[in-house]
Amino acid sequence: MLKKKLVSFLLIAFLFSLLPSIGLAKTNPPESEYIGYHDNTSCDVITGWAKKRDSIENVEIAVILDFPFGRVEDKEFEITKVINKEVGRFKADLFRPDLPYEDKNHGFSWKMPDSLKDMYHEFYVYSIGNDGKPEMLLNRSGQGVYCGPERVVHPIGTLLEVTKGGLEVRAGAGLEHRKLRCWAPGYCYGTRKLPKSSIITVKDVVLDKDGDSWYKIDPGIHWKVDVPWWLDQSDWFIEANPAEVRKVLLENEITVFPETKTSDKKIVIDLSEKKEYVYEGDRLLFITCIATGLNGTPTPLGSQKIYRKWASRYMQCQGDCDLPGVGFNLYFGVQTEYSKGGQAVHEAYWRKTNEFCSQRSHGCANNMIGIGRWLYQWVGPWDNTKPTEVTVTVQR
Numbered sequence: 586m587l588k589k590k591l592v593s594f595l596l597i598a599f600l601f602s603l604l605p606s607i608g609l610a611k612t613n614p615p616e617s618e619y620i621g622y623h624d625n626t627s628c629d630v631i632t633g634w635a636k637k638r639d640s641i642e643n644v645e646i647a648v649i650l651d652f653p654f655g656r657v658e659d660k661e662f663e664i665t666k667v668i669n670k671e672v673g674r675f676k677a678d679l680f681r682p683d684l685p686y687e688d689k690n691h692g693f694s695w696k697m698p699d700s701l702k703d704m705y706h707e708f709y710v711y712s713i714g715n716d717g718k719p720e721m722l723l724n725r726s727g728q729g730v731y732c733g734p735e736r737v738v739h740p741i742g743t744l745l746e747v748t749k750g751g752l753e754v755r756a757g758a759g760l761e762h763r764k765l766r767c768w769a770p771g772y773c774y775g776t777r778k779l780p781k782s783s784i785i786t787v788k789d790v791v792l793d794k795d796g797d798s799w800y801k802i803d804p805g806i807h808w809k810v811d812v813p814w815w816l817d818q819s820d821w822f823i824e825a826n827p828a829e830v831r832k833v834l835l836e837n838e839i840t841v842f843p844e845t846k847t848s849d850k851k852i853v854i855d856l857s858e859k860k861e862y863v864y865e866g867d868r869l870l871f872i873t874c875i876a877t878g879l880n881g882t883p884t885p886l887g888s889q890k891i892y893r894k895w896a897s898r899y900m901q902c903q904g905d906c907d908l909p910g911v912g913f914n915l916y917f918g919v920q921t922e923y924s925k926g927g928q929a930v931h932e933a934y935w936r937k938t939n940e941f942c943s944q945r946s947h948g949c950a951n952n953m954i955g956i957g958r959w960l961y962q963w964v965g966p967w968d969n970t971k972p973t974e975v976t977v978t979v980q981r
Contacts, residue, residue, distance in 0.1 A: 631710065636686070643676045646712060647719050669719075708728055710726045729745055732825060738825045746833050762777050763821065779910065789801035804909035807895065850973075854884060855920070879944050886980065891976075897910050911933070930952060
């Protein structure tokens with residue numbers, strides 16, 4: 586008899602454990618006054634629900650494109666909506682019968698605009714706080730979807746961003762993986778997989794034996810500076826799959842205030858705060874956390890013009906790092922043993938969120954993904970013969 590009761594108890598416990606997957610809406614842990622869930626992203630709609638814990642008030646929702654919100658502190662202006670690419674704002678007020686609350690009018694179903702079906706995109710869904718800015722990222726948000734044609738092949742010279750982490754690099758179109766270069770057992774250099782958010786350039790388009798297109802790519806090698814003996818100089822190939830790479834769209838120059846001259850733009854790096862301040866004239870646009878140089882490889886103090894812009898750079902350190910396709914490099918510093926091209930403001934796809942606002946780099950100022958490319962456009966054009974008019978000031 587006892588055995589039968591035990592079996593019945595375990596069966597009931599098992600059935601209750603299945604409840605979230607057989608009808609009840611999923612919830613997130615009690616970390617905020619807001620709760621909610623990003624259920625699904627398709628080429629038709631983005632669905633989910635959100636509410637305040639202790640209120641029946643309908644929550645406002647914002648959809649941020651491609652990069653999560655929260656990298657900048659807005660100063661005076663609504664620049665966060667521009668930098669963070671807010672593409673939708675609406676109320677979560679639809680009836681959801683599966684919500685485990687008495688009031689069930691907290692769902693949302695946002696129709697995907699046709700303009701966002703051009704390439705692979707990721708969508709970050711937030712509840713809006715009392716200050717009108719994104720407050721909490723809904724659980725399971727950051728979902729990606731590709732809604733374009735099955736095959737899109739970009740021409741030579743196109744700048745691409747890797748959207749799938751661990752994208753395999755091959756030795757030729759449809760061939761095996763690239764071989765690593767080893768100078769001792771266990772000590773090898775080279776790249777077999779490209780990280781997510783790395784930036785590459787199409788050097789050629791090649792067909793394999795089945796007629797499928799492959800890109801021969803440049804991971805950001807600049808021969809005048811990237812010539813150590815251990816640099817891997819073999820060819821790199823990736824499949825031309827639009828769900829794994831997307832075209833990088835860059836404007837020639839971004840200016841927040843029309844009257845601003847390029848010479849009025851400046852970036853101030855504060856080493857004591859490990860933060861970056863961005864100005865147009867005397868107007869502070871925003872502040873963001875960065876990773877600055879370690880004590881042994883410090884970010885150099887002083888004011889200098891940005892003298893070089895590279896959208897992609899292959900950064901390697903002997904026995905230390907192998908970083909293909911580092912994106913959106915703005916060079917301002919001097920050449921050192923660790924930074925042969927000089928120090929730069931650039932994106933750092935390998936850094937975790939909690940690594941910013943700290944000392945981590947070999948002298949560069951590491952930006953979070955999204956901020957670096959915005960600054961790259963904001964600085965304006967570079968003609969490859971002289972420095973830009975934008976100043977970087979490093980201070981304590």
